[in-house]
Amino acid sequence: MNASSEPRRSFSRRGFLGLTAAAASVPLLAACGGGSASQGGGGGAGGTVKFWDMPWATPAYNDAAKSIAEGFSGANGSKASYQIIQWNNFYQTFSSAIASKTGPAVSTGGGFQAFQFEQQGQIAYADKVIDKLKANGQFDDFLPGVLDPFKSDKGYVAVPWQLDMRVFWYRKSLFEKANVALPTDWPSLLEAGKALKKVGAFGFTTGAGAGNNYANHSMIMMMVNNGGGVFNKDGELDLLNDRNVEAMEFVLELVSNGIVDPAAVSYTTDNMSAQWKDGKAGYGLFQVNVPQRVGDTSGDLLVADPIKGPHGDKATIVFPNNIMMYTNTPSQDASEEFLVYYLGQLKQLWQKKLMSALPVFKSITEMPEFADDPNNVKIVKDWQPIAKTFASQGSKLNANLAALDGGQALNQFSQTIITGKADAKTALQTFQSGLESVLKK
Amino acid sequence: MSSTTAQSGLARARRGLAPGGSGAAPGKRKSKLSAQATRTFFWLLLPSVVLLVLIHGYPLIYAAVQATHDGDLLQTGNFVGVQNFSTVLSSPAFWKAAQFTLWFTIVGVFGSWLVGLGLALLLRTKIPAGNTFKVLLLLPWVVPIVVSSTAWNWLVATPDSLIPALFRNLGLGTPLFLADPTLASITVMVFKVWVSFPFMMMMISAALASVDTTVYEAASMDGASRWQQFTQITLPLIARSTYISWILMTIFCVNDFPTIYLLTGGGPVNATTSLVVLAYRTVFQDFATGPGVAIAFLMTMTLVVISVILYRQIRKSSVE
Numbered sequence A: 001m002n003a004s005s006e007p008r009r010s011f012s013r014r015g016f017l018g019l020t021a022a023a024a025s026v027p028l029l030a031a032c033g034g035g036s037a038s039q040g041g042g043g044g045a046g047g048t049v050k051f052w053d054m055p056w057a058t059p060a061y062n063d064a065a066k067s068i069a070e071g072f073s074g075a076n077g078s079k080a081s082y083q084i085i086q087w088n089n090f091y092q093t094f095s096s097a098i099a100s101k102t103g104p105a106v107s108t109g110g111g112f113q114a115f116q117f118e119q120q121g122q123i124a125y126a127d128k129v130i131d132k133l134k135a136n137g138q139f140d141d142f143l144p145g146v147l148d149p150f151k152s153d154k155g156y157v158a159v160p161w162q163l164d165m166r167v168f169w170y171r172k173s174l175f176e177k178a179n180v181a182l183p184t185d186w187p188s189l190l191e192a193g194k195a196l197k198k199v200g201a202f203g204f205t206t207g208a209g210a211g212n213n214y215a216n217h218s219m220i221m222m223m224v225n226n227g228g229g230v231f232n233k234d235g236e237l238d239l240l241n242d243r244n245v246e247a248m249e250f251v252l253e254l255v256s257n258g259i260v261d262p263a264a265v266s267y268t269t270d271n272m273s274a275q276w277k278d279g280k281a282g283y284g285l286f287q288v289n290v291p292q293r294v295g296d297t298s299g300d301l302l303v304a305d306p307i308k309g310p311h312g313d314k315a316t317i318v319f320p321n322n323i324m325m326y327t328n329t330p331s332q333d334a335s336e337e338f339l340v341y342y343l344g345q346l347k348q349l350w351q352k353k354l355m356s357a358l359p360v361f362k363s364i365t366e367m368p369e370f371a372d373d374p375n376n377v378k379i380v381k382d383w384q385p386i387a388k389t390f391a392s393q394g395s396k397l398n399a400n401l402a403a404l405d406g407g408q409a410l411n412q413f414s415q416t417i418i419t420g421k422a423d424a425k426t427a428l429q430t431f432q433s434g435l436e437s438v439l440k441k
Numbered sequence B: 001m002s003s004t005t006a007q008s009g010l011a012r013a014r015r016g017l018a019p020g021g022s023g024a025a026p027g028k029r030k031s032k033l034s035a036q037a038t039r040t041f042f043w044l045l046l047p048s049v050v051l052l053v054l055i056h057g058y059p060l061i062y063a064a065v066q067a068t069h070d071g072d073l074l075q076t077g078n079f080v081g082v083q084n085f086s087t088v089l090s091s092p093a094f095w096k097a098a099q100f101t102l103w104f105t106i107v108g109v110f111g112s113w114l115v116g117l118g119l120a121l122l123l124r125t126k127i128p129a130g131n132t133f134k135v136l137l138l139l140p141w142v143v144p145i146v147v148s149s150t151a152w153n154w155l156v157a158t159p160d161s162l163i164p165a166l167f168r169n170l171g172l173g174t175p176l177f178l179a180d181p182t183l184a185s186i187t188v189m190v191f192k193v194w195v196s197f198p199f200m201m202m203m204i205s206a207a208l209a210s211v212d213t214t215v216y217e218a219a220s221m222d223g224a225s226r227w228q229q230f231t232q233i234t235l236p237l238i239a240r241s242t243y244i245s246w247i248l249m250t251i252f253c254v255n256d257f258p259t260i261y262l263l264t265g266g267g268p269v270n271a272t273t274s275l276v277v278l279a280y281r282t283v284f285q286d287f288a289t290g291p292g293v294a295i296a297f298l299m300t301m302t303l304v305v306i307s308v309i310l311y312r313q314i315r316k317s318s319v320e
Helices: A005-010 A013-024 A026-032 A059-070 A090-099 A113-119 A127-136 A172-178 A186-198 A214-225 A242-256 A269-277 A290-294 A332-345 A347-351 A374-386 A400-404 A408-418 A424-438 B003-015 B027-067 B083-089 B092-124 B130-142 B145-156 B162-169 B181-209 B213-221 B226-237 B239-254 B258-263 B275-284 B289-319
Strands: A048-053 A079-084 A159-165 A167-171 A283-286 A301-303 A316-326
Touching: A048 A059, A048 A332, A059 A079, A059 A332, A059 A347, A090 A113, A113 A316, A113 A400, A127 A159, A127 A332, A159 A332, A159 A374, A167 A172, A172 A186, A186 A242, A186 A283, A214 A242, A214 A283, A214 A316, A214 A408, A242 A408, A242 A424, A269 A283, A269 A290, A290 A301, A301 A374, A316 A332, A316 A374, A400 A424, A408 A424, B027 B289, B083 B289, B092 B130, B092 B181, B092 B239, B092 B275, B130 B181, B145 B162, B145 B181, B145 B258, B181 B239, B181 B258, B213 B226, B226 B239, B239 B289, B258 B275, B275 B289
Parallel strands: A048 A079
Antiparallel strands: A159 A316, A167 A283, A167 A301
8 A cells, every 4th residue: 555545545536626615516506506495385275375574573473474465254255374574684584585486476575576576577566456455445545656666657565564764863961951942954063063072972873884784874865955966857866966975075074073883894783772771872863663673752852843955955864664475476456455465564564663764654643642652743744744865866766766766886885984085076986987887778 | 363364354344255155156146136236226226316416406406497597486487598597697796705605614613613622622622510511512503593593682782881891891982793794794604603613623523532642642652742742643633623624614614594684684895795695685685586596506616616626625635
């Protein structure tokens, strides 16, 4: 036996290369492997409508939503099954399930997901659902303007069911301690920020760490608040307009004055919530139900008034989350019937105080369980009417917005601005170039 | 038994012949046996080969198709040849990510190896509660990465987190470990070393356990110092395990998604974006499937080349 024959026998070149190739192919598998797709159960004559839902709030929300979905009983004996889909890799999960015809018949999901799947011919238009809502009176119950963004040339791509609103919140005690008035416009926001800094708090709280999109939303919100936006009225990219440049120059002024936390670029949403809870955050853009989210219901955290931009504009951004129907269904009639039923039951979720978003129906905003909270009332009264979508200055939602929201270009842009690493025009130019390379014409 | 007989016996044994046999088995019978054995091997191997092709071959082929088309996760799209590869290779983001991946891998592999080697050598000596230490030292490897990254986040994320506060109290300022691009890169690499050293420690401990202690006794008698024993005996004897662990850790580091993504998300401003994070974000956040899969393909090819080079080192060390 020679010195090298034994190692060769136990550890052959081919065997080793096989193992190596297997291990090395992990990124390929990670990048293109299919997500899990669960099957719905069997159904009656009308079949079982598979309803997929996201973890929109605490697990109690999903329990309640499941109970509502499973309470459905259609005219032809159709039933509904309920499945939670986690946010991690959700698009992959939906895509692979739809490709293998094991996807849902009806689902919630990403804000622009319906438009992505519409492009691929997988969405069933909801015009008949809208007709049924008109017939049962629910159509007139929608808050103003929430349905319009979903109407494409071919029909309603989805139906909104909740509004993920971005509004300014403030901590009352910090403003009292700093002896400064609440901002009403950009100059007073700058002054308030400087005063808050003196008491150890930040006047433009945000975060751009792992999985945190609040800095992205804050940047777009400031553009929209100045009458700008990512797109022009025709839906074309228009990042370098004067209003956007002005808005980003103002945010950079906040950064240079220490009004934005220098560590915010790495803050996750949990880090950001902790800043609010610990009294480090004096003012900033956040969602609905912040006191419950951060765990401070003492009444010190309140919704602020909308502020005016230098040209008198007042606006914020909103993500109208929606329910969509797919062409792969045991029965389109059953899908439509289920969707009408589900929309009619939504009030239960707000009655039980399970939601961290605004309802789309006026009747729910008037329920005591919702209206008892003055913050909710203020958001509906003052913020909802001025809310615009990511499509601003355009008005129609589309598939490209999915690549904007949470995409690399916006993320890098927000991080560049809140770290003050570039001037407004350079940052916007880079943002525009990054978006041009990923947006489909 | 004479010497000639003994040598002949060993030679016969190596050839697998029975004592007294002529060594010239009938050719027909031999070839029949050989054909039977080949058929048996074929049928025994077939299920594994089919499984391997299904598990690895199909995704690879599908990925190759995606990398040469302009489609998305649902539709293949149009054939674009190598356009996705040229787009990726001409992108500054790709080269920045490649540079970070290189540093992350170098620090991850050699950092964890050095720590693992040190601890393996320490645990070889008789220390009180050695077994308890062994178990505790495995924890970073055993604890789910989601849990450990959350713990690290809380240790370093905000100016009031434990470690920045400690620096501040020591008069060293308030370092922003995840917000400063350079510090964030270092933090992610240190985190990777912390997560990975138990694996190296186990590999090296296993290799050290197979080293005959009489070799050291002989070296001591010959007057070899501790350092000489370490460099001239220990390192050469564990070289094969070392190269294998380097190959595996290189693959682990290049493919490492959660360590980076959970701690920094690839930020700030792409400072900690590795190639695998870039591939993920390109496919699932920018919805640019072709370029994203092209990045993954390039990574795979690079890993195969690195693995082949290190494999040659293994063969070399085995021969030596």
